[in-house]
Amino acid sequence: MxxxxxxxxxxxxxxxxxxxxxxxxxxxxxxxxxxxxxxxxxxxxxxxxxxxFDALTATTVTVVVPPPPGDAAGLVQWSGVQAVERLAGVNAAAALATSSDTANVQVRANDVVAPGEMTGQTLAVVGASPSLPEAVLGTVTQGRFFDEGDVTRRDRVAVLGDQAAALLGIDDVRHAPAVFVEGQPFTVIGVLGGVRREQSLAASVILPPTTAADRMGLGLVSRVVVDTAMGAAQQVARQAPIALAPGEQDALTVTAPPDLxxxxxxxxxxxxxxxxxxxxxxxxxxxxxxxxxxxxxxxxxxxxxxxxxxxxxxxxxxxxxxxxxxxxxxxxxxxxxxxxxxxxxxxxxxxxxxxxxxxxxxxxxxxxxxxxxxxxxxxxxxxxxxxxxxxxxxxxxx
Known part of the structure; x- marks a missing residue:
């Protein structure tokens, strides 16, 4: 057929x-x-x-710096952040200095102690690079963030997280209010809000690195937060430790998102x-x-x-x-x-x-x-x- x-x-x-x-x-x-x-x-x-995919997680690289033994110098210097910012795929990077001694510190908005009234709050105090807002995807809602001039002059200034400002009753920084951290006065120059990374900063007092070292003993970098472009996190995670501590990169701990x-x-x-x-x-x-x-x-x-x-x-x-x-x-x-x-x-x-x-x-x-x-x-x-x-x-x- x-x-x-x-x-x-x-x-x-x-x-x-x-x-x-x-x-x-x-x-x-x-x-x-x-x-x-x-x-x-x-x-x-x-x-x-x-x-x-959660863009916040997919673009976050965190480098944890271990404390040095004894009185040895830290593995990562504050200036090392600039080397990380020059890496391809890096949008912003910032170093943070924290310690258990400054995780719960008495902070007051004034130095007058009224009987029977709570005049202070227990807050964390951290030192940070001037590039912190960009690295943690935060916004300065009032005033300004400290800059390199404040760092160089070792100015006694502070930026409050939005929750810390609310707890202390500071809603306007135009008249340069002061906060007293364990009795030491600092001029509040800004409020940082909308923090998407390192959200604990919302309830913290943030100091310039030099001021934090002089006044609170926070001179050593404890971690570096890096904001990367989408898809660049894996590459940055490999290169950032080398940029921060050449020759000692294996001592650093890197947290990077999984391969998308x-x-x-x-x-x-x-x-x-x-x-x-x-x-x-x-x-x-x-x-x-x-x-x-x-x-x-x-x-x-x-x-x-x-x-x-x-x-x-x-x-x-x-x-x-x-x-x-x-x-x-x-x-x-x-x-x-x-x-x-x-x-x-x-x-x-x-x-x-x-x-x-x-x-x-x-x-x-x-x-x-x-x-x-x-x-x-x-x-x-x-x-x-x-x-x-x-x-x-x-x-x-x-």
């Missing part, structure tokens, strides 16, 4: 019962569509991890695996529908099969005809299901304001998958039709 005649007969068989064929095709459409939708939506959602590409691939693999199972289940349901309808069609066309056999059609011709019909139904369902799946993925991405991500091989291979499903579903009915003897088929009621 010529292949063109075979497909013409198969198409005629499919169109002879259009409603049944449409309902059978619908099963494949739903199966292939579900497969494309689930994998496409899962891939699209997984690719949003880089954009939706690995996280994305891991989540994408998990979600794809889950949704792939759901898509395959739907596809199997569609295949069962095709097999069932094709078998019913064979039983309804027993007389036609007997006539064809009597006119000289071989078993192979009969089997090929029914296989072609089931394959055509599967192919049509695959084309419609793939188109529906791609459309749904695009609509979902548009509604969620995502960038749709879909593997072209999936969209193009879905119709082929539908044809294969139809082919496999039609194997048993076609073999059953091919095994019919012409005499028995003609005697059977049609």
């Amino acid at each position: 010529d292949p063109r005649d075979l497909w013409a007969e198969a198409l005629a068989g499919v169109l002879a019962r259009p409603v049944r064929s449409a309902l059978t095709t619908l099963g494949t459409v739903l199966g292939i569509g579900t497969l494309v939708i689930t994998i496409g939506v899962a891939s699209t959602a997984a690719h949003q991890i880089v954009g939706r 590409s690995k996280a994305r691939k891991g989540v994408e693999g998990d979600t794809n695996g889950l949704f792939l199972v759901l898509g395959l289940v739907s596809l199997i349901v569609g295949a069962i529908g095709i097999a069932n309808v094709t078998l019913v069609t064979v039983m309804e066309r027993v007389g036609e099969i007997g006539l064809r056999r009597a006119l000289g059609a071989s078993r192979r011709h009969i089997a090929a005809q029914f296989l072609a019909e089931s394959t055509a139904i599967g192919l049509l369902g695959g084309v419609l299901g793939s188109s529906l799946g791609v459309l749904v993925v695009v609509v979902v991405a548009a509604v969620r304001d995502w960038t749709p991500v879909l593997d072209p091989s999936l969209a193009l291979g879905a119709p082929l998958a539908g044809a294969v499903v139809g082919l496999l579903a039609g194997l048993y009915p076609s073999l059953r039709a091919a095994r019919m003897e012409p005499v028995q088929a003609l005697r059977s009621p049609s």
